[in-house]
Amino acid sequence: MVDYRTQGQIAILEVNNPPVNALSIHVRKGLDDGISRAVRDPSVKAVIVIGKGRTFSSGADIKEFNKPQEGPRLTMVGKKLEESDKPVVAAIHGTCLGGGLEIALFCHYRIAVKSARVGFPEVLLGILPGAAGTQRLPRVTDVAVAMEMISTGKHVPAPKALEYGILDKIVQGDLLEEAVKFAKSVMGKPVQPCRLSDQPVKGADRLVQVFDAAMRQVKQRQRGFMAPVVCLKAVRSAAELPYNEGLLRENTLFTELMSSSQCAALRYAFFAERAAQRWQLPSGASAANTKPVPVKSTGVIGAGTMGQGIAICLLRVDYPVILVEQNQKLLDKGVEMIQLAFKDAVRRKLMTEDAMRHCMSNISPTVDMQQLANVDLVIEAVYENVALKQDIFRKLDVICKPSAVLCTNTSTISIDIIASATKRPGSVVGTHFFAPAHIMRLLENVYSKDTSAQAVATVMDLGKKIGKVSVLVKTCHGFVANRMFHHQGQEAALMLEEGALPEHIDKVMEDFGMSIGPMKVSDLSGVDIGWRIRHEVAKMEGVELTSQTRFFRGERYCTLPDKLYELGRLGRKTGKGWYRYEKPGGRVAMVDDEVTNLIKKHSAEMGIERRGISTQEIQERILYPAINEGFRILEEGVAAKPEDIDVIWWYGFSFPRYMGGPMFHASQVGLSKVYERICYYHQNFPYSSHWVPSDLLRKLASAPSPVPISQWMSYSQSKL
Numbered sequence: 001m002v003d004y005r006t007q008g009q010i011a012i013l014e015v016n017n018p019p020v021n022a023l024s025i026h027v028r029k030g031l032d033d034g035i036s037r038a039v040r041d042p043s044v045k046a047v048i049v050i051g052k053g054r055t056f057s058s059g060a061d062i063k064e065f066n067k068p069q070e071g072p073r074l075t076m077v078g079k080k081l082e083e084s085d086k087p088v089v090a091a092i093h094g095t096c097l098g099g100g101l102e103i104a105l106f107c108h109y110r111i112a113v114k115s116a117r118v119g120f121p122e123v124l125l126g127i128l129p130g131a132a133g134t135q136r137l138p139r140v141t142d143v144a145v146a147m148e149m150i151s152t153g154k155h156v157p158a159p160k161a162l163e164y165g166i167l168d169k170i171v172q173g174d175l176l177e178e179a180v181k182f183a184k185s186v187m188g189k190p191v192q193p194c195r196l197s198d199q200p201v202k203g204a205d206r207l208v209q210v211f212d213a214a215m216r217q218v219k220q221r222q223r224g225f226m227a228p229v230v231c232l233k234a235v236r237s238a239a240e241l242p243y244n245e246g247l248l249r250e251n252t253l254f255t256e257l258m259s260s261s262q263c264a265a266l267r268y269a270f271f272a273e274r275a276a277q278r279w280q281l282p283s284g285a286s287a288a289n290t291k292p293v294p295v296k297s298t299g300v301i302g303a304g305t306m307g308q309g310i311a312i313c314l315l316r317v318d319y320p321v322i323l324v325e326q327n328q329k330l331l332d333k334g335v336e337m338i339q340l341a342f343k344d345a346v347r348r349k350l351m352t353e354d355a356m357r358h359c360m361s362n363i364s365p366t367v368d369m370q371q372l373a374n375v376d377l378v379i380e381a382v383y384e385n386v387a388l389k390q391d392i393f394r395k396l397d398v399i400c401k402p403s404a405v406l407c408t409n410t411s412t413i414s415i416d417i418i419a420s421a422t423k424r425p426g427s428v429v430g431t432h433f434f435a436p437a438h439i440m441r442l443l444e445n446v447y448s449k450d451t452s453a454q455a456v457a458t459v460m461d462l463g464k465k466i467g468k469v470s471v472l473v474k475t476c477h478g479f480v481a482n483r484m485f486h487h488q489g490q491e492a493a494l495m496l497e498e499g500a501l502p503e504h505i506d507k508v509m510e511d512f513g514m515s516i517g518p519m520k521v522s523d524l525s526g527v528d529i530g531w532r533i534r535h536e537v538a539k540m541e542g543v544e545l546t547s548q549t550r551f552f553r554g555e556r557y558c559t560l561p562d563k564l565y566e567l568g569r570l571g572r573k574t575g576k577g578w579y580r581y582e583k584p585g586g587r588v589a590m591v592d593d594e595v596t597n598l599i600k601k602h603s604a605e606m607g608i609e610r611r612g613i614s615t616q617e618i619q620e621r622i623l624y625p626a627i628n629e630g631f632r633i634l635e636e637g638v639a640a641k642p643e644d645i646d647v648i649w650w651y652g653f654s655f656p657r658y659m660g661g662p663m664f665h666a667s668q669v670g671l672s673k674v675y676e677r678i679c680y681y682h683q684n685f686p687y688s689s690h691w692v693p694s695d696l697l698r699k700l701a702s703a704p705s706p707v708p709i710s711q712w713m714s715y716s717q718s719k720l
């Protein structure tokens with residue numbers, strides 16, 4: 001795990017723990033033994049710590065977190081490195097994160113290659129750098145920089161780290177050779193001035209202002225999230241306490257965070273997100289055994305909001321895009337909007353003018369679908385209408401080359417239905433982007449009964465290339481995201497007619513931790529989207545939805561969202577929806593009397609006596625139908641595992657990651673309690689099928705002891 005060798009008078013400790021040199025017990029032990037050996041050996045005059053493979057170190061081994069700690073502690077290993085009278089040089093490449101950076105800060109010198117990145121991402125796991133990181137970083141760099149780095153977890157590129165004083169030198173060429181040269185240059189020099197524990201905190205005179213400003217920012221940006229707040233307190237203690245007392249304080253705060261439910265949720269999230277990438281089809285084909293189709297050219301059909309966003313995603317990573325619209329006016333408008341989005345990115349210094357020009361030169365706008373004949377992959381992004389989508393796929397089937405992957409950005413329509421319009425259903429796959437497509441990280445990829453493993457591999461790979469988090473699900477109406485979210489929308493509307501108001505529901509859910517409440521989400525995505533979907537389904541079933549409709553498909557139906565739509569209140573884009581906005585496209589949601597009156601009038605017309613609805617009821621009626629649906633989705637194999645559902649909720653609906661996602665949240669509340677409340681609502685609201693308890697949930701709730709989330713799926717086929 002740590003290879004020890006000498007080169008002349010220099011001892012080299014090479015960490016060798018693939019894939020990312022996590023500091024597991026054997027690595028800590030290896031470093032501990034290595035530094036002791038180097039200190040003991042009179043022929044050794046300097047020591048280098050370096051990482052083998054792709055990276056210096058990704059930090060503590062997260063898999064060891066919930067186990068009793070064995071072997072030497074990181075702080076003890078670090079202390080030995082620092083106390084060595086022989087200079088110790090950390091030679092950094094790849095990433096130097098968390099405990100890895102703590103080790104580097106215990107060394108007397110740090111050199112790195114230009115492409116290296118350093119950082120303290122512990123906060124993203126709900127903890128703080130608990131091996132002296134909060135005490136040592138503000139001693140090597142300014143306290144403001146330390147607070148920013150530790151409370152956000154952002155990686156810092158090597159040139160910036162040099163500027164901050166975290167690194168002593170950036171080297172070019174072979175890292176080990178450069179490290180040897182560097183070690184020779186410092187050999188024999190006293191190490192005492194390089195021991196950070198003896199240094200004062202930098203910028204301590206501005207501590208109070210820096211701390212207050214950082215705290216304000218953290219509370220504003222990360223409401224309800226404990227770790228950043230505690231991180232700031234720990235760094236503050238570095239400036240207020242002597243080094244050793246600061247360490248004790250850091251340890252107390254670390255232990256507090258480590259045992260929190262937020263830390264448990266974030267650890268789960270770390271592995272869940274990676275597990276989602278290891279997709280597998282029922283046929284056994286998987287990420288491990290399937291190669292994607294090479295994609296060099298792409299097409300996007302539809303230059304509306306979604307098409308523009310998707311085109312931007314592709315253009316940003318250098319894919320040429322043939323953008324197709326039905327007429328020149330819509331096409332010109334779409335291209336203009338894409339250009340505006342790039343200009344905005346340039347204005348915000350997210351890209352250069354040159355990069356923007358390059359991206360724009362890669363678009364080929366056309367009204368002629370025949371231009372798609374040679375593309376490797378095409379994404380249809382027209383509005384949600386079965387006949388229209390089928391018509392497009394019928395044409396694509398004729399136009400596109402046989403190897404092309406044909407994707408649809410439908411958000412609800414079964415891929416089986418769309419693929420059936422072609423003679424090559426194996427090439428058809430769903431790529432469900434979330435609005436705004438160039439900003440939201442989630443890509444819900446959807447396979448049909450016929451989709452080939454190669455088509456799946458291609459869209460999963462595409463997701464990675466365009467910087468999305470992809471989750472693979474099986475087709476059904478609404479897939480995972482909208483199928484679960486739909487029930488939230490239904491239940492929110494029903495609560496409105498019973499006595500709640502939009503601002504009331506949103507406040508409860510925002511206090512719960514959602515970045516915006518469900519009514520604001522509806523305004524953001526567009527009131528017309530839900531309207532179109534409901535009316536499309538009704539049309540397919542030969543039903544007409546009117547303002548008098550009380551039941552639809554045997555379910556209690558609330559017409560309030562339809563009434564809002566009919567008033568032209570389509571959400572942010574029209575400047576009014578469930579709220580009023582400062583302008584069309586505005587962001588500031590204001591309570592609108594017109595909506596309050598509409599809701600109250602609606603209740604009266606329906607003969608419903610309005611009542612106060614408690615916080616608990618709002619939370620449960622928003623979350624539990626989605627959770628219940630999540631269990632049905634698992635039962636049906638639409639999602640392969642609960643982790644996939646939670647990933648969808650973090651990235652698609654900004655569900656607070658530190659609460660782990662709806663399925664993890666259910667496991668924290670206790671499945672028997674969740675089941676009991678769902679049964680209670682089912683009794684009270686028998687005409688809402690989303691309250692019929694899922695069978696899988698029932699089985700898990702009645703297990704003699706809580707079933708760990710990793711074992712839920714083993715109950716899906718059981719006969720209990």
Ligand SMILES: CC(C)(COP(=O)(O)OP(=O)(O)OC[C@H]1O[C@@H](n2cnc3c(N)ncnc32)[C@H](O)[C@@H]1OP(=O)(O)O)[C@@H](O)C(=O)NCCC(=O)NCCSC(=O)/C=C/CCCCCCCCCCCCC(=O)O
Nearest residue numbers: 022058059060061062063069073074098099121130131274
């Ligand atoms: C940027 C990365 C490093 C690499 O990214 P990428 O190239 O995309 O690769 P990935 O797919 O992400 O990762 C590849 C596989 O490696 C696994 N992995 C990655 N990092 C770790 C890790 N740190 N531990 C375990 N496993 C890891 C990953 O799961 C992949 O596996 P698989 O292929 O899916 O199977 C990126 O991976 C990344 O960002 N990693 C995380 C970096 C991070 O968060 N680092 C901080 C870790 S926390 C830390 O360092 C804390 C230190 C302080 C105190 C230490 C206390 C130890 C806890 C014991 C508890 C007892 C308390 C006693 C206190 C004391 O000791 O003082």
